[in-house]
Amino acid sequence: GENVEQHPSTLSVQEGDSAVIKCTYSDSASNYFPWYKQELGKRPQLIIDIRSNVGEKKDQRIAVTLNKTAKHFSLHITETQPEDSAVYFCAANSVRGAQKLVFGQGTRLTINP
Amino acid sequence: DAGVIQSPRHEVTEMGQEVTLRCKPISGHDYLFWYRQTMMRGLELLIYFNNNVPIDDSGMPEDRFSAKMPNASFSTLKIQPSEPRDSAVYFCASSLVLAGGEQFFGPGTRLTVL
Numbered sequence: 364g365e366n367v368e369q370h371p372s373t374l375s376v377q378e379g380d381s382a383v384i385k386c387t388y389s390d391s392a393s394n395y396f397p398w399y400k401q402e403l404g405k406r407p408q409l410i411i412d413i414r415s416n417v418g419e420k421k422d423q424r425i426a427v428t429l430n431k432t433a434k435h436f437s438l439h440i441t442e443t444q445p446e447d448s449a450v451y452f453c454a455a456n457s458v459r460g461a462q463k464l465v466f467g468q469g470t471r472l473t474i475n476p
Numbered sequence: 477d478a479g480v481i482q483s484p485r486h487e488v489t490e491m492g493q494e495v496t497l498r499c500k501p502i503s504g505h506d507y508l509f510w511y512r513q514t515m516m517r518g519l520e521l522l523i524y525f526n527n528n529v530p531i532d533d534s535g536m537p538e539d540r541f542s543a544k545m546p547n548a549s550f551s552t553l554k555i556q557p558s559e560p561r562d563s564a565v566y567f568c569a570s571s572l573v574l575a576g577g578e579q580f581f582g583p584g585t586r587l588t589v590l
Contacts, residue, residue, distance in 0.1 A: 394576070395575065395576045395577075397578070405583075406567065406581040406582060406583050406584055407519070407567070407581050408581070409578045409579070412578070414576075452518075452519060456575035456576060457575065458575070461532045461534060462574050462575045463521055463524065463532060463574070463575050464521070464575050464579065465521075466518060466519045467518075468518045469518055469519070
C-alpha cells in the first residue's frame with residue numbers, strides 16, 4: 364500500500380522568512396495530495412491540495428509543488444506569520460487495494476517573532 | 477451546516493471500562509472516517525464507512541474496538557474493555573468522495589484511560 368514520509372518533523376523559522384515541508388510517497392498511481400493544518404488543540408483542516416495533472420498550485424502565501432517522477436511534493440509558506448505556527452500534515456491517496464488517504468507523520472512549524 | 481459533530485469532547489475512564497464515542501457527519505456526505513491521533517503514531521485511519529456500510533476496518537487495532545453506523549447521521553466507535561494505551565484523540569471525519577477530495581474533521585474526543 365501507499366507509504367508517505369514527511370520531513371522535517373520540526374521546523375522553526377523567523378517571522379517573515381519562508382518555510383518548506385517535504386513529503387515523498389511510494390505509490391506512483393496516487394493522484395491526489397492534500398495538506399492539512401492542525402493548530403494546537405484543534406482539528407486538522409485542509410489548506411491546499413494538488414492533483415497529479417498539475418505541477419504547482421498557489422493560494423496567497425502558500426504553494427504546493429508536485430514532482431511525479433521523483434514521487435515527492437512540497438508545501439511552501441512565504442512571509443510566515445505567527446498564526447502559521449501549527450502542525451502540518453501531507454497526505455496521498457492510496458488507489459491500489461484499499462482506497463484511502465495516507466497521512467505523513469506531521470511537521471511542527473514554529474514561527475519565531 | 478454545523479460541521480462534523482463529536483461527543484463527548486473529553487472522556488476520562490478507568491482501565492476495563494467501556495467507552496463509546498459518537499459522531500454526526502455533515503449531511504449529504506457519503507463517507508465517514510474514524511481516526512486516532514497519538515504523538516507516537518500520528519494520524520491513523522481506523523475504519524471508514526460508505527453509505528453506512530463499513531468498507532475498510534484494517535486499521536482497527538484489535539477486537540476490543542468496534543464501530544457502527546446505524547444511519548446516515550450517526551456513528552459510534554466503541555472500546556471494550558479500554559486500556560491505558562488507548563489514550564489518544566479520536567477524530568471523526570466525513571467527505572463527499574473517498575480519497576480524492578477534502579475530508580472534514582470533527583473537533584475530536586480526547587480519551588484518557590487511567
